[in-house]
Amino acid sequence: MSSEDGKRGGGAGDAVPEQLAFIREAVRKAKVPKAKPRTWRGAALAKELPVARVLVDKGVLHLDRYFDYAVPEELDADAQPGVRVRVRFGAGAHNVREGRREGGGLRDGFIVERLAESDYAGPLAALAQVVSPEPVLDPELLGLARAVADRYAGSLADVLQLAVPPRHARAEAVEMAEPLPAPDAPEPGSWRRYARGEGFLRALAGGGAPRAVWTALPGPDWAEEIGRAVQATLSSGRGALVVVPAGRPAARVDEALRRLLGEGQHALLTAEAGPERRYREWLAVRRGAVRAVVGTRAAMFAPVQNLGLVVVWDDGDAGHSDDNAPFPHVREVLELRAARDKCGFLLGSWSCTVEAAQLVESGWAAPIVAGREQVRATAPLVRTVGDGELARDEAARAARLPSLAWQVARDGLRSGPVLVQVPRRGYVPRLACARCREPARCRHCAGPFEAREGTSALLCGWCGREEDSWHCPECGGFRLRARVVGARRTAEELGRAFPAVPVRTSGREHVLDTVPGTPALVVSTPGAEPVAEGGYAAALLLDGWAMLGRPDLRAGEEALRRWIGAAALVRDQEAGGTVVVVAEPTLRPVQALVRWDPVGHAVRELAERAELGFPPVSRMAAVSAVVGGVADFLAGVELPPDAEVLGPVPLAVIDAGRQRRVGAPPAGERWERALVRVPPGSGAALAAALKSAQAARMARGGSDEVRIRVDPLDIG
Known part of the structure; x- marks a missing residue:
């Protein structure tokens, strides 16, 4: 993402399919007077501003626009801009830009504004119900939601489902107190x-x-x-x-x-x-x-x-x-x-x-x-255990705990709890040079390589190209290695190594918030580390390869973030706080942890991504569909001239644990994905092009699902 794209607001951003343009032109040439509704099936309408412009909660791109409804006189007082309403969508509901009826039943919506007359020439359906007179959608929130929808190639209704919580009548009936006086400015x-x-x-x-x-x-x-x-x-x-x-x-x-x-x-x-x-x-x-x-x-x-x-x-x-x-x-x-x-x-x-x-x-x-x-005064001491030391370490082979880690844990348990961070299972190996451990990347798009089952050829996880003659551009090596060792340490194994010490676990099923400051082993997955009273005496960051070896552009950045998040809970060096990380000491994220320099690591990563055209310097969008569907969809997209399409590649090369993050379907379905990359400044144009093409496809009644995710969290 370019910083300009990240800070640019959105306009109206309506994507109207080209095949419907002739309807608007015909309505314009007909010169039919604008509708001024006064009655609806014999019922009187509001005398002032009898038209309500409504955002119908349909959530599909080709209907991402407003519809006009007549306001019955009995709803006039409550049907104010921002309130929730129910409307008959299809029996007389009209699109203000296309002037046509849409099918459907009663649907939720929000009144955006009240008008004296409608752009639609025919009779208008009336509002069916004002769900609540509470105005929950103000112009500021509506403008923000529109900007977010445009940035991410989505619909306004979908954004508002995230932005406005579901209604509860009892909550609306509660009287709110007057705001308290402003507090004094704080001390630093x-x-x-x-x-x-x-x-x-x-x-x-x-x-x-x-x-x-x-x-x-x-x-x-x-x-x-x-x-x-x-x-x-x-x-x-x-x-x-x-x-x-x-x-x-x-x-x-x-x-x-x-x-x-x-x-x-x-x-x-x-x-x-x-x-x-x-x-x-x-x-x-x-x-x-x-x-x-x-x-x-x-x-x-x-x-x-x-x-x-x-x-x-x-x-x-x-x-x-x-x-x-x-x-x-x-x-x-x-x-x-x-x-x-x-x-x-x-x-x-x-x-x-x-x-x-x-x-x-x-x-x-x-x-x-x-x-x-100041950093040195507040950070713990960080020590490393690499591959070579593990191979020579008898204790590591026998007890699955390196000697250094075992010694640090024993010393730390004399004065307080010791945190043990164990990566989650399920990561897929990423390939790297066996000599210098530089990640193996495609020479065409710099994407990560995956090993293809049953063949010696490599497959790029981004553009899908095969490579059968890879060599390392850093050292010239030809041999590859998998960079992941699974999470092996368990609470039971540590309990055997320290039989007299209580062992607590914190993870997905049961996350602890805090632990006492008394001696104990606290085994946690990344992100679930509880806070210890007075800080941890030590921390062991085990199986570092499991995080560094993830097949993801952010593997090093994410590993460092997880390590620092755990190490930040440890006492400072003066108080004896020590952290042991089991990972190759020469790797950049490990060195950044030892020096406690996350900013320097991020700056160097940014420079490398700028050179290779990686996000956030570039903007990317992931397009996923059933096999064959991605190419068909992209053929109808008017991409910016500087756009580059990588792929499509089968989503089978992506492990099941990451399918939700990359927009993939459940395991077993044969889908594929392409990445579309644009340079800085073209992100808004890319999002608009994808949104317009998706709206046109849906208006034509396309049955096969196509998923679009702008700035995907995980691109491999």
């Missing part, structure tokens, strides 16, 4: 540890709109630092929005805001709250009763009034990418909001994504980082 607190930290808070408190990429120091202070940024924004009389990837970090920011602001100053929007409470909290935000929000992914659309700051924490977490069409990402949506609302922007993480580095390099945001002395 731990923001003093960063070179530009105090200045950032002063700018927010003074009503400014600073934009920053913040590399947080390890430890538990990040939640309070976000809280102080929110307090500074509220002190200027404006609102603030914080989006985190999961419920556990949301709870930590929620607790920090309660300490700093007291009760009643902010809303918590998470799925754990339940539908009714979540809707009640959302209404409090929309009505202006509270001016600050912390929440998970869907909170990115929260209708905060007079927005002064948007914050996203840990933007590299997959939880920030929505799994429902059109698959928006929190970081990109908040960039849009910052640009549209001219408000402050803060992207924070212990690590640093390539997209964050690009925001700084482009000048769109400024860096907030601590000096090296």
